[in-house]
Amino acid sequence: MADAAPLSTSLRRGTLEFCVLALVEREDRYGTELVRRLGDEPNLAASEGTIYPLLSRLRRVGWLDSKWSESPSGPPRRYYGLTPAGRAALEHFRSEWVSFRQTVDRLVGTGEVA
Amino acid sequence: MKIKNTDVVAEYLHEVDLRLTGLPVLQRRELLADLAAHIATERTERNIQTEGELIEVLEKLGAPEVVANAAYEEAGTRPPRPVPKQRRNWLPAAIAAGAVALVLVVCGFFAFFAMATGHDGPPRPVHVVPGPR
Numbered sequence: 001m002a003d004a005a006p007l008s009t010s011l012r013r014g015t016l017e018f019c020v021l022a023l024v025e026r027e028d029r030y031g032t033e034l035v036r037r038l039g040d041e042p043n044l045a046a047s048e049g050t051i052y053p054l055l056s057r058l059r060r061v062g063w064l065d066s067k068w069s070e071s072p073s074g075p076p077r078r079y080y081g082l083t084p085a086g087r088a089a090l091e092h093f094r095s096e097w098v099s100f101r102q103t104v105d106r107l108v109g110t111g112e113v114a
Numbered sequence: 115m116k117i118k119n120t121d122v123v124a125e126y127l128h129e130v131d132l133r134l135t136g137l138p139v140l141q142r143r144e145l146l147a148d149l150a151a152h153i154a155t156e157r158t159e160r161n162i163q164t165e166g167e168l169i170e171v172l173e174k175l176g177a178p179e180v181v182a183n184a185a186y187e188e189a190g191t192r193p194p195r196p197v198p199k200q201r202r203n204w205l206p207a208a209i210a211a212g213a214v215a216l217v218l219v220v221c222g223f224f225a226f227f228a229m230a231t232g233h234d235g236p237p238r239p240v241h242v243v244p245g246p247r
Contacts, residue, residue: 031148032155039174047176049130050184052148056141057188074158075151 008043016044017058018093020051021086023062030077031055055080063089122165123153126172133182136194145185149175 016038023034034055035048058064063086071077082090105111127146134142156162156171175181186193 023233030155032152032159035152047174047180047184048152049149049175049181051183052145052152053188055148056144056185058216071155077155078148078151 012044012046014099016046017054017063018090018097019044020054020058021063021082021093023088024080024082025090028079028081030079032077034080035100040086058086062086122168122172125149126153126175126178129178130181133178133193134185136191137185137189141185141189145181149181 016070020034020037023029023037029037031052035051037052038044038046055064055066059066059080062083064080065083066078068076068078068081102111127150130144130149131142133215134145137145150173151170153171157168160167160171162171176184183193
C-alpha cells in the first residue's frame with residue numbers, strides 16, 4: 001500500500017494531460033468543471049490545485065486555448081478548448097497508447113490472452 | 115462571517131504566492147487568478163456559507179506547497195530556495211571529499227607500484243653490472 005501512491009503518480013505523469021485534452025475534445029469546459037471531472041476518477045485523484053498549472057502548460061505549448069467569459073450566475077469562468085495542434089497531439093497519443101498498452105500487457109501478463 | 119471567509123481565502127492565496135517567487139510573473143499571476151476563480155466558483159455553485167465548508171474547498175485544492183510544486187514541475191523549473199540551498203552546501207563538501215579520496219587512492223597505487231618496482235629495480239642493475247665486467 002505504501003508503494004501505491006508513487007506508482008500512480010508515475011503512471012499519471014504523461015497520461016493525465018491527454019485525459020484533459022480528451023475532456024475538451026467535443027466541447028469547451030471551464031476550469032472548475034475539468035477539475036471536478038478529473039477528481040471524480042479515483043485513479044487520477046490528485047490535489048485539485050495541481051490541475052491549473054497543467055492547464056497553463058497545455059495552453060503555453062499551444063494545445064489548449066482559453067477565454068474568460070461571464071457566467072449567468074456567479075463569477076467569470078475560464079473556458080478551455082482544443083486547438084488543432086492539441087487535436088493532433090491527442091490523436092497521436094491514442095495510437096501510441098494502444099501499442100504501448102499492448103506491449104505492457106504482453107510483458108507484464110495483464111493481457112486478456114495472457 | 116463573510117469577511118472572515120475572505121480572509122481564509124486571501125491567506126491561502128498569499129501562502130501559495132509566497133512559494134511562487136521562482137516562476138515568471140505572468141505564470142504566477144495566472145495561477146493565482148485561476149485558483150481565485152476556482153474558489154469563487156465553488157462558493158457560488160456549492161452555495162458555501164460557513165468557514166468550515168470553505169476550508170474543505172481549500173483542502174481539496176491542496177496544500178500551498180503541493181500546488182506550488184506542481185507549478186514548478188509544469189514550468190520545468192525548480193523551486194528557488196529551501197531545498198537547493200542545502201544541497202549547494204553539501205555539494206562542494208561531497209566533491210572535496212571525493213577528490214581527497216581519489217588522491218589517496220591514486221597515491222596508494224603509486225606507492226604500491228613504487229614499492230613493487232623498488233624491489234624489482236635494484237636486482238636488474240646488479241645483474242647488468244656484472245655482465246660487462
